[in-house]
């Protein structure tokens with residue numbers, strides 16, 4: 081990993097907060113993210129992980145705080161004060177969002193090729209042959225038989241759908257990938273294969289990732305750093321090994337010793 | 343040999359003449375007068391006035407006569423006339439609390455100030471064909487009584503006085519322009535004022551089915567018929583030159599207010615909420631259906647899950663107008679030769695490509 | 705000046721016409737953008753040309769000459785009905801000759817004879833939103849237009865090629881107007897799409913039921929959506945018109961018996977009659 085200096089942070093989150101109106105949500109979230117880093121967010125169900133990820137992805141608007149993001153040209157911008165037009169543009173170029181349920185992130189009525197090609201077309205690609213070649217290449221990378229390119233995702237297994245969703249997101253070469261429990265809801269053997277694949281992609285492409293998971297095994301395998309959430313707050317953060325092997329907070333200790341059903 | 347479809351003009355003229363003959367029917371049977379329709383087919387006239395948004399019994403009766411009793415066709419005729427009328431201004435809000443009541447019932451209280459007043463209703467008639475009507479018998483005179491000299495407070499106001507029912511907030515500036523969906527393009531979200539306007543002129547059958555769907559689980563909202571009242575209210579207009587309001591006449595209205603549960607949320611305590619229905623004439627079925635749909639459409643405002651089409655503003659408002667729906671459904675009978683020809687060529691070429699591919703493979 | 709007692713010239717009252725003209729001006733200023741307007745109920749049914757009729761009523765002057773076609777023909781019943789409506793309510797001159805008309809109201813076709821400077825072509829539009837089949841919500845499609853976010857349509861075309869080997873849209877083929885708005889050309893066959901671009905005539909589109917007006921001003925570039933390696937093309941049955949012999953016009957297919965016999969004739973009746981010498985040039 082390259083040296084972490086303050087100047088090249090990709091993401092800079094300060095005092096972020098959102099209350100759903102029932103006292104739940106997230107508050108006082110602060111962290112930085114550097115290019116090439118994989119940040120894991122762990123915590124029990126209901127601790128605010130998905131809420132935080134949706135705030136980062138712009139699907140929810142925060143009530144307080146800021147999310148500053150470094151654009152490809154080096155300028156820092158606040159994702160929240162950005163116009164809807166720019167945010168949507170960013171959402172189909174630089175940002176990627178992998179949903180826990182692939183059905184939320186795929187177009188089920190569109191073929192696998194169309195799903196992978198969509199971001200390219202949304203960004204102006206107008207050469208059918210090249211779009212198709214890119215789709216074939218990405219299907220191969222996520223280990224989907226290229227012969228399935230004209231099949232609809234409804235005919236795919238859960239694991240294949242999730243891999244397709246990943247291909248669909250990564251095809252545009254995003255600079256920041258947000259993933260919400262990408263291995264959740266899959267059989268253990270399918271999970272292992274997906275995890276392997278993700279690890280390979282992260283390493284090969286040098287992706288910058290924020291990954292939400294309640295599975296500490298996934299966190300250990302993929303994340304460089306961890307943030308532990310409880311009741312909407314980040315209660316502990318640090319290098320993955322340090323947090324998992326030598327947790328400071330009593331809550332984290334319970335979590336790690338799997339006394340808490342995460 | 344192909345003959346170009348000339349003679350369209352002649353065919354249209356002939357069709358119209360035939361239609362006029364059909365409308366009149368057997369000339370040996372006496373012709374129906376507009377007055378007879380207004381007096382004896384009153385509920386049909388009411389429905390035409392309501393869905394055409396034009397309160398004029400005589401014109402509505404004429405439209406029904408011209409349309410051979412086809413209600414939607416009659417609504418269409420009256421609407422097309424209505425658009426050509428200048429709009430002089432808006433009346434003051436009518437006060438249904440001060441209604442001159444013919445009928446007033448509540449399903450939520452057994453008795454209440456003013457009492458339950460049945461009025462002219464089909465509710466408890468046994469639906470047996472009455473052959474004496476076919477024999478042109480004279481209707482017996484109904485008994486009369488002096489109206490009870492009591493005020494008839496609205497049931498929902500009684501609940502509101504106790505804090506159990508939400509209060510409707512009057513618009514900040516009542517003198518401000520009333521939105522009018524017949525004069526401005528409807529955009530979404532439309533908001534409740536325009537929604538109620540759309541529902542008031544919406545198709546009774548459509549609203550009935552949508553309201554019904556909420557009772558069957560597609561957007562449940564636990565309604566009670568808090569109050570239904572029917573009668574005449576006076577319409578007043580403020581004339582700037584005079585500086586006070588003048589009464590320009592009476593209209594017959596049916597109003598339905600439903601009482602619906604509301605669980606409450608972080609800011610609002612548990613309370614009853616209302617659905618509102620108001621129609622011209624004696625349109626009780628429509629007013630009730632409207633109240634159900636109005637309440638269903640408030641799902642988002644009240645933080646309820648949106649689970650059924652009746653709760654979806656854009657879906658309801660864009661499909662409730664029967665003149666629009668009737669026109670577009672029936673436009674399918676207009677010639678589509680050109681588009682169909684384009685489709686024919688496409689399907690033929692797709693099939694040819696398939697055959698060629700198969701042959702090449704063999 | 706009006707032909708019918710109790711109604712204004714060309715049926716609509718002047719205030720309504722001004723409202724429509726304001727929408728038209730906006731439409732011309734922002735080519736391809738769908739301008740909401742307070743569509744009136746017309747004495748003809750929705751879906752039968754109420755949008756086109758309102759636009760025509762708003763642009764028609766006493767010295768205009770009106771032509772009305774449906775499916776390219778002047779004598780189809782709906783064309784006859786609308787032409788009569790204006791002859792009656794506006795008392796304007798009517799014609800079947802494309803060249804003589806100053807205003808042409810059309811449903812589903814663009815005349816074969818090239819239009820000229822000063823002519824206005826008014827289209828009747830059933831569904832003005834080209835994205836409607838992909839996104840039913842008006843609130844969302846308006847955002848997509850505002851942001852120029854048209855990827856979904858390109859995906860749709862991609863799917864056609866992937867599954868059928870070609871773009872499977874025969875009419876109402878979406879276009880991009882002046883390099884900005886994605887627009888529905890109304891259900892004209894795609895055969896007519898090339899005529900939309902850089903036309904010297906003013907093209908106005910009216911959708912009455914959907915309450916939208918849009919325009920393609922004269923000399924505006926219009927591009928039919930496609931892929932670089934699957935360029936837009938038009939279909940033709942490959943036969944000449946059986947009546948006038950034209951090989952380049954759009955043809956209607958006529959079933960002549962129950963044994964599968966067919967003949968192809970021009971859909972543009974004025975064009976065909978002129979070529980057959982039935983109308984003096």
Ligand SMILES: Nc1ncnc2c1ncn2[C@@H]1O[C@H](COP(=O)(O)OP(=O)(O)O)[C@@H](O)[C@H]1O
Nearest residue numbers: 100102104105124125126127128129130131132
């Ligand atoms: N739309 C919502 N309205 C109200 N409360 C919500 C909403 N979404 C989530 N919550 C609540 O906010 C808290 C955090 O939820 P979430 O971010 O989904 O947690 P996690 O992803 O860690 O399981 C939970 O208590 C949840 O019940």
Ligand SMILES: [Mg+2]
Nearest residue numbers: 126129130131
């Ligand atoms: Mg979650």
